Amino acid sequence: MIRVLVADDQDLIREGLASILDKQEDIAVVATASTGADAMRQARAHHPDVTLMDIRMPGTDGLEATRQLLADTPAPTRVVVLTTFDQDDLVIQALRSGASGFLLKDLPRQQLVDAIRAVHAGDLRLSPSITRRLVDRQRQRAAQPEQLTALQRLSEREAEVLQLIARGKSNAEIAAELFLSESTVKTHVGRILGRVGARDRVQLVIFAYDTGLAD
Template sequence: MTAVDTRVLIVDDQTMVRQSFHAVLAAQPDITVVGEAGNGADAVRAATRHRPDVVLMDVRMPVMDGLEATKQILGNPDLSVRVLMLTTFDVDEYVYGALRVGASGFLLKDAPLEDLVNAVRVIAAGNALFAPAVTRRLVAEFAARRPDPVRSDRADRLTAQELKVLRLVARGLSNTEIAAALVIVEQTAKTHVSRVFAKLGVRDRAQAIVAAYEMGIVVPGDGN
């Protein structure tokens, strides 16, 4: 095990899928597969036992689905873990719900296996949103189906500059891209992003995007 080793738990109700992901990830020098689970209930127990850094979580499973399992795992204060949702659907309301409760992003099961490896590394490194443009599209689609957004007092806590930053986060921009868009240094952009997260009470970019749509700070189809 190397100093940068990432511990991964694979959760999927299809044995062949688990075995495929396990083989690919275990072959990486910086990733260790610490366990597998075939349903959400087993995933919760396995996460507590193995304490992974990243959980690959299937959405639709028997006994307990991926949404409830994600809630329970991320709600455990004794765990420091990030969840990457896996789905066969590029627009899946379960995934939207998972993002709301703190999942770090999602990946389609039919994505190339190298994308899976990269996603694990990206999320383990603390870059909370994999494929941000796709996640933003998913959030926007479901936000469009909800009642009119309600502006909460959380939005009022943000300065004008922080609102600009949140809109750029919701477009899927990285800190480097936000810095370029606002003509500020990257460290300042990073500080603004961190303050936005703190004021909104969100843990990462995925939840920030959801919050931005739900509060009406950005709207579906908004490209600005």
Template sequence: MIRALVADDQAVVRTGLVNLLDTQEDIQVVGEAEDGAQAVRVAAETRPDLALLDIRMPHKNGIEAAREILAASGGATKVLMLTTFGLDEYVYDALAAGAGGFLLKDATFPELLHAVRVVAGGDALLSPEITKRLIAEFVHARASRLPVRPAGDLTARETEVLTLIARGLSNAEIADRLTITDHTVKTHINRLFAKLELRDRAQAVIVAYEMGLVRVGQDDHVRDLRA
């Protein structure tokens, strides 16, 4: 059972999301919130598996709420953000804060339910539209204003694996590309995530661009970031 928290300042949208999720046998809505500050409080009380947060809310926006919810739960609560094209400037910061997925507000019900299950399961998911815009516009713009992030003590192989993650390859595809086993790929991923203090593959993409391992236009076909 996926225990979910729904936070959106628009009552009609929030009610619609709650009613939809409640139709599913494997999803239970354990809390609602009309702003970011309330979302943080309700999350602390209910300890949901997933927090579905509108990216822009009063009192505390979705990014701030996500950061606090993730910190308080030690990462046990996953975060799925809802956004619109007009708010894409927040996507980078939310990913950096640890959000596990993004979905446009005009997504279909099946897409929403799929996203809830994927993110609650610990994988990362970005809708194709958001991924493309994130890479083409915001990662490039943000990274160009920042010094290149050092690779730290990553080994050459770990750096190679990180690069392939950012290009959208799955674990199986990375194993095939590097002629190594799936188990070895997972070992490299676990080690590089620990060294770079990453929560998921979505953050790994951000870091790879910041490190200059991949460039905008070089590989902008990143798919759902599933393990």
């Protein structure tokens, strides 16, 4: 069962999200919050697997709450930012804060449910429009020498896995495409993170586009 915390300052949206998620057999909403500070309190009390976090909330906003939550130990919640604002600077701030997803509130409900499952499994989820803009943004940046050196450390198979990560594929999808077991893919992902000095899949995606490995 995936335990979820829903944080949004609008009652209708918060209750609507909770209702949608509670109807899933594998998802349970363990708490809701209307402010960033309340989200932090509820997360520390209920230890959700995934937190849906609005950005614009009274007092402590969703970005600051995300930073603080993900600095907690042990095993902090995974955060998916869900907002009506798709400004590039907010996306970058959210990802740098450690968020595992950035979704717009107009997405279909099934995509929201799928995103929660994917993030819980360790994957990254971004709205398609956001992904396109981030790709364009990264293409304007030149790869640093240390990045190219790190790229050369990857084996041919690791490079293939990284390309698929950059395309937004989950471990299960990568396993199916490369005819590998999911545990083997997880091993490759762990090695790639170490070889390129990345913290998570978000940084792997950026690295892939910076170095030209992803097109």
